Amino acid sequence: MPELPDLEVFSKHLQRKLKGKKLKAISKAGAWKKDFLRQPLQKVYREGKELRFLFKNGHKLGVHLMLHGKLVLADTDDPPPHTVFSLQFADGSLLAVTDWQKKARLTPDPEPTNVPDALSADFSSAYLKQQLEGSRAAIKKLLTDQHKVRGIGNAYADEILYEARISPFSKAGQIPPDAAAKLLRSVKKVLKDAVKKISKDHPDIIAGEVRDFMKVHKHGKEKSPGGKRIEHAEINGRTTYYTSEQVEYQ
DNA sequence: ACACATGTTCAGCG
DNA sequence: CCGCTGAACATGTG
Structure with missing residues (x-):
């Protein structure tokens, strides 16, 4: 949730x-x-x-x-x-x-793991590029794979990919270095901004989820901030929201 | 009323 | 090994 x-x-x-x-x-x-x-x-x-x-x-x-x-x-x-x-x-x-x-x-006493948390310094541009290399999976699947990076779920994966202007259908291994670097920055920005907004508006919550600020991952929302129609499809068995502003690397 | 929603694990297929 | 699909779990929210 x-x-x-x-x-x-x-x-x-x-x-x-x-x-x-x-x-x-x-x-x-x-x-x-x-x-x-x-x-x-x-x-x-x-x-x-x-x-x-x-x-x-x-x-x-x-x-x-x-x-x-x-x-x-x-x-x-x-x-x-x-x-x-x-x-x-x-x-x-x-x-x-x-x-x-x-x-x-x-x-x-959970076992320690080498998989970096999305907001930790270990989740770096170099680490992300290493994970992307040779992967034929859709980038959204890779971002939400907890064995590669921990903490990114379905809704925020869509927001991150919109921020980076990368299509969720892109083949992970085909994303060029500059776009991968932008993707890494988008992960940090989207998650940190959300923490800031939620702790400002709802500092005392311990349940539910705050989603009202989402740019594309929002049921019934028709247009992105850029004015493009929000499309939806299924990836990984979950609803994915995206727009034509996002580049698809194949 | 009714559509939609978040995550993980495991089995099976190609 | 890689990647995909479906099943299982049986309610809350707007």
Whole structure:
């Protein structure tokens, strides 16, 4: 549901609300629970499409909301409907993750990965060019492939490709170096601008997604800022919005 | 009422 | 190995 910029804002809000509180209980936890109980929460941050909860002893919990997961903060002991797992703190506050599909995931001490986060310095022009080289996949598929770069979802991939004026159907390996460099800049710009807008307009959200500023990925929107008709098609089983302003490299 | 929506994993095909 | 497709999950939002 929410994408990288939404999750970034959620993490900041959760940190404001929960930092320093001691963990009292974790529902649906295995034997690893002992590594976390009675530990004060030190930091909440985002990695890829996951939220990370860092505790004082260095152990981390990873939370992935998948398509339908939702964060719910409450002051009660009884968890809301569709709760998949929850963190209960010593002061009585409860952070529950609900998901009617039961797909949201809680991972104790997630394995470190070499795949760069979209907003990290590791996701560089050189790295992107290396990933593009020799790939015959559609560029949109590559951008949303979490094994290549973490954090870009369906909606923001469309916004990024519009910003870079590259067609989502372009063959990744056929994108010339200057366009690839522009694509990298577009990734950073679109995501950072979205974080800024969401944290300014909705600093206290921990659920839902803010999409009103999107230039092309918006159902029912007819024209891009450049005045061209917004087309839609399916890539990777998901709706893709684009315009003729975007160059297709084949 | 009704169309539309976000992510991941795995199996199977060519 | 590469890339594509479909299935599974069974609700919320505007």
